[in-house]
Structure formats: structure tokens, C-alpha cells
Amino acid sequence: MTDATAPALGARLKRPSVVGLFGMLFVGLLLLWLGINLVKAPSDFFEILLIGLTTGCVYALVALGYTLVYGILELINFAHGDVFMLGGMFTITFATSIFNLHAGRGFVAVPIVFAVLILSMLACGLLNAAIEFVAYRPLRGAPRLAPLITAIGVSFIIEDVGLAWKGPNYVTAPDVFPHTKVFSFHGVDYGWNKLIVILITVPVLLALTYLVQRTRQGKAMRATAQDQEAAAIMGINVNRTISFTFLIAGALAGAAGLLYSLYVTTVRFDQGFQLGLIAFTAAVLGGIGNLPGAVFGAVLIGLIQAFNEGLNWHAPGSDWTQSIVFTILILILVFRPEGLLGERTPEGG
């Protein structure tokens, strides 16, 4: 039972393990399934691929929030998904109440969407930092499970804030992303609404990479993630750095909330939790604490979800999406907890 006698990782890799063989067999079958689907209906396949890429982008922004926070505090921030949900609601409120945005306003929508993006990122960032201040900071020295439990509590509270604010039904967002096609190739249509999601995601990701890798504040984040005490000795204000990390994570959730609400055009108070768990799975899949890993995992999960829900030949369908995602989560945590790209704290390296 005890694994005191477990061989070192190197030895384990050389020996062809049963688990590894099964894993390879499974991946092989998966690729075979994808290949048959590709041959049967190529245009459907590529269309679904593009849909998966788009959802993957939204997941990436949420997954980065999980991974940033986990990297610095080793805390699974359950409330993150609900912050994302509130981000969608902020977006809808700002867009409709302040800017009176609705479908068919042409290019006026572009600066408005940017303004709303900034506002909702700011709102979610501040909210996330406030959550950290209220619910996690007092428990810095407590056993590790204590902040995890409060995180669940906060998640439920925020969910009900959304419920009290917007009611139990779907809230509709203005459908401002144009549905005209960027290109149409052998029956594969690529709409502007999908491209816009990627066009907003990529600069945000670049900005985040710049922030973490090149700025003083990013250096402080990386140092705090490596060793809080040593960082404090070197004169880094650890508490402020952690707050800043939560602010960034919340801002990413806000951006994701904007993209999700404008792309899908509906948001409901309880969507954040489910989507948050999917994004968390993505973060674990890529290797939690690893920023490129989170993006990679998110795109992978987005593709898996899209293929599962969209493909025609022997796909389990949307009834099973959640089960599939959680099975991936469990398998990854049990057999490869360091994720596909390896666990890292945000020191990049």
C-alpha cells in the first residue's frame, strides 16, 4: 500500500508501465475517432475545430486566473468562475445601461466594446482583490484547507449576488459581434464573431506575458511565488503582490466574461461555477502554475468540448461534456498531476 518503495521518476519512465500503455491506447483510439470523423464530414470537422478554438480562448483567460493564483498561493480559487460570471453581468450592464449598446450600431460599437472591456476588467479585478482581502488574507497562516473552504463559501455568495442582481433567468447581452464571414472555404465558414474573440484574447495574453516577464511587478510576483519569505526579505511587499496577482486574475476573468457574454449572448448566475471548473481542468491539464500550459490546456479542453458536442459519428454529446471534462481532470490529477507541460510557478522559466 505505501509507496515508500516507488521507483524514482526516471526509472518509471524507462519501464513501459501498464498505465502508460493504456494511456497511449486511449489517445490512439481518440485520434482514430477524430480521423474517421474528419474523413466522413471534413467541413463539419473544421468548423467544429474553429468553434473549439474560440471557446478555448475564453477558457484560457479564465484558466490563467486559476493558474496565477495557484502559482502564488497554492490555493484553488473556487470563486474565480463566479467572478467570471459577474464579469459577464458587468459587461451586459455597462454595455446596455451606460453605453446603450445594441446590435446593428456599426463601427461605433468598437470603441464602446473596448471601453466596456476596460471597465469590466477593472470591476472584476477589484472584486477579486477584495475577495482576497476579506476571505483569504486572514487565513494566511491557517492549515491549507481553510482558505479552500472559504473559497467555496465565497463562490456561493457571489453566485447568489448574481442571482439577486439579475434574477434566476438567462440575461441577454446585445449581439454586437458581426456574424459576417471572414472567409468561406469549401463549406467551412469562419465568422467575424469568432475572429474577434481571438483578436481580443491574444493581445491580453501578450500583455500578461509582458507584465509577468518584463516588469518589476511581474518580477515581484515570480519571486513571491517561488518563496514568500525570501521575497519578503528582499523587500517585496508580499501582501501587496498577492493582491496585485488577484487583481490581474480578476481582470482576466472580466475580459473572459466580456467575450463570453458577447459571443454566446446569454449569461446566467450559475454558469460561472461550471465553466470555472472546466477552466480549472484546463489549468491542471496544462500544468497548474504554468502560464503557457494554461492556454494550451484551455485550447485543448475547448477542442475536446466542441468535438464532443459537435461531431456526428459516435460522439457522446453535450449531456456528457461535464463528465468527460471531470474524467480528464481526475485522470490527470491521478496519473500526471504535473500536467502535460509540467507544473511551474509563474517564474516562466
Place this chain on the structure above:
Amino acid sequence: MSQPAEAVGLRNQVRAWWKHLPVLERAGVSIGLELLLAVGLFFIDHSLAYAVIACSALYWLRRLPPLPWKLAGQLVLVLAFIVFGVWSLAVVLAIAFAVFWLPPRYRRWALPVVACAVTVLYPFYQDKMFTIPVFGVWPDVATGVYMLVFVMMAVGLNIVVGYAGLLDLGYVAFYATGAYTAAWFASLQFPHTTFHLGAIGIDPHLPGIHVTIWLLLPLAGMITAFFGILIGLPTLRLRGDYLAIVTLGFGEILPQIARNSDNFLGTGFNLTNGPNGITPLDSLGFGNRLSSWTGHVLPANYLQCCNAKVLGHQIQSTDLFFWTAIALLLFTVFCSMRLQFSRLGRAWIAIREDETAAAAMGVPLMRTKTWAYASGAFFGGIAGAYYATFKSATFPGDFFFNISVFILCMVILGGMGNIWGVIVGASFLAYLNQEGLANTGQWINTNVHIGSHHPNLDVPLYASGIYGLIILVVMLFRPEGLIPSRRRAAELHEGVHDEPLYDAAHAGAEA
């Protein structure tokens, strides 16, 4: 620590002033504040003001010298309630006072015995009880069954979370397993097989599997425990937060399988009847033979019992379910207490406090943790099976993540690791969930208003947020819960080394 010269800031100054106040003046100030509160509340709801005064009186009575003042005060209080016509409250108080006048070595036994007696007799006096301010009337017996079942589950979860310190966010999976076990083996779900084993109150030629519920309860427990081991074996070597996530994953997958398995894996086999759930289930009962042997003291069938009138109370089938639930709960509590001080229980505590040290002392980590999982799952399974029988139905919609957190909230509120605390916390929260929140909402909507503006809150809608708030507040301000176990409180305040030995994630990344 208590040098007033060092007190900086208003809060500390007030605290220092309070600390150095003579006892009598301190009491005077407190009582004054309480009276002020009562006067304030009087304008909202009269009975609430009386309740505050009564609670204050109860609190200050404790601090009086026992003879003659305390006794006199208690008599006055009881008499006052009799005079005001609140007979039931007077009786409750009289019993409580009587128990606390017993010498400690008797009180230790009298307290649980009286609590049991009061619970068992509850159906007889439920309709004669006083109305509680804000919360309204006392819960009816069906709510009582619900409370008992959830207390049982909380006591089961307490083994995993409280004793062994493993955070389980998917306890609802065990509940579901138990419920579906009962549903499969005691309903019309599988019409192609006909198998009868002691089932009560149904035609012996009815299709489907019909096993007596008495056998199904332990069976459900064992199947669930086996399932717990199955989940536990691969996952228990993960560190705490990863384990929590994995259990959450199982807790989400299982209900989805239940919801989607009316066409099991595309084979057309109806395993769970999908979102419609399995209903009805066979009834609970002792059968005609046993019933006539015992002179109809044991009812033949719980659903067709009720012509007996005892102590002026018509026995209902709900009452029978209530008493059976008490018996099951007593069994659970007994097992849980015996486990706590057994070799296994001490091993759990050792693991919870310091995994590395426990392993060094020869505690087999995996086996001990798996046993914690299995024991917790066992009681969850029994509770699930029993509740499914009581409702005579199982729906996949009953097994949301919310329920897992709800049960976790019970354990946290009551006090992780302390069985009495968990019982109190669980019964209170289960009551809130079933009746309390609705009653509170009603009270708020009738009594609280700003001018002519009534809030019209739908309080039960926000149940999960309220549990979230309870979790947050308890974890921040009193992490050891309302009735803490002394040991757990020390851990939570000092912090423990919970760096796990099986650090699968780090072992992979840093090797």
C-alpha cells in the same frame, strides 16, 4: 498582554476598558445593552424582544451563586412562563434546569438520555410547542426525518473531514449511491427480473427486484463503502486540495451518469430512468408475521399503520419513519464514537495533525485514509438509502454539488471532529433548509419594512449563498465551529504541518 497603557486604537481601548471594569459594573453594562436591544426589537416584533430578555436572563442566571440565587431565578423564570401561558417553554426550561442541577457524573449520562427521550417523544408534543420568534412554529415530523437523515450524513462526513482531515467535496456521490442502491433493489425499475426477498406490502408476483429495506440499508452502506474505497484507492495519495477537487469531480460525474443512464451507454438498457428518477420504492415494515407476534407493536407496513392512538396522538407513518431514523442515527453516532477512540481513530487524528510524523510512527497512510473514506461512505450510503425509502423516490436532481457543500457546512458550523457539535450544526442547518429559511423569510417580509416599503425577499432562493456566508464567517472567526473539539481548535489556531508525504504533484515536477 493586558496593559492598558499600550492600548492603541479605539477598539483596543474599549477592550482594555472592558477588561478592567469590575464584574458587577460589567454585568450592569451588558444587561443595559441587552435591554436596549430588546426595546429596539420591541418595535419590530414583540416576541423577539421577549426572547432577547429571556436569553439574557438565562445567561446571567448561570453566573449567579447556585444556592439560593440561581435556583430562585430559575424558579421565577419557569413561573413567569407559566404565568404568561407559554406552558411548553416552561416545561422545556424545567427539564433543562433539572438536568443541569444533577451532579456532573450523572449529568454526563443524563444529558444524552434526556436528549434522546425528548427527540423520541417529539411527535407527541410537536403541535403543543410554543412559537419561536423569527423561526415560527417548530418543525413538523417529516422535517424531523429530513433533519435526522442529514445529521447522519454529516456525522459520516465528519469521519472523513473532521477525524481524518481529508476534505471531501463530493459526499453527495455517496448519498446518491445509497439512494440508487435502494431504488434498484426495491422498485419496479427492472421489470424483466422478478426477485422477491421479504418485501412488504406488495403483490408477490410483481415484476422487478424487491428486497426488504432492512436488508438494503446495510447493503447500500456496504456498496457505498466499496465505492468509496474504489474512489479512494487511486486518489487518496493526492495532497489535500487536489483530493478535494477529485472528490468534487466524482460528485459531479455521478449525478450526470444517473441523469443520462436511461439509455445506458447507448445499449437501450434503462439503468436509472434518467431525469424522471425511480419512483415509487417499496415501503418499510416488519411484515405481518413479526407484527402479530409482537402484538402489533411493530407495524407490518409503515404506510398502512395508523389506527393506534397513543397518549392522545394519532400515530402517523411519518412518526414511524422518524423513530426508525432515530435508531439509525443512534447506530451511526455509536459507531462514530467508538471509531474515534479506536486504534483507527487515533491513526486518523495522527494523519490529520502531521502526516509525515504519523507515517514515521508506522501508521499506514493509504490504508488508514481509505478506511476513513469507506466509513464515511458507509453512513452516507445508509442515509441515502433510508431517505430514498422515506421519499419513495430517487431523482438525479437531488444530488447537486450544493448538497455536498451543504453537508460540509453542517460539519464546519458544528465543529469539525466533534460529534455533538456536528449533530447540533447539522440539525440546525437541515431545519433551516427545509422550513427555517422559508419561515424566516416570511417573518422578515411581514415585520421588517422601511416606511411602507416591504422587502418581499424570497429567502429560500438564496439558501446556498446563506450557507456560503455561514462557511465564510465560521472559517474566519471561529474555525473550530460552534462546539469545538478541543484538539481541533488547537490545531486550527496554531496551524499544523500539513505538508503531505504523498505529494504526487511535487514528486513529479521536481524529480
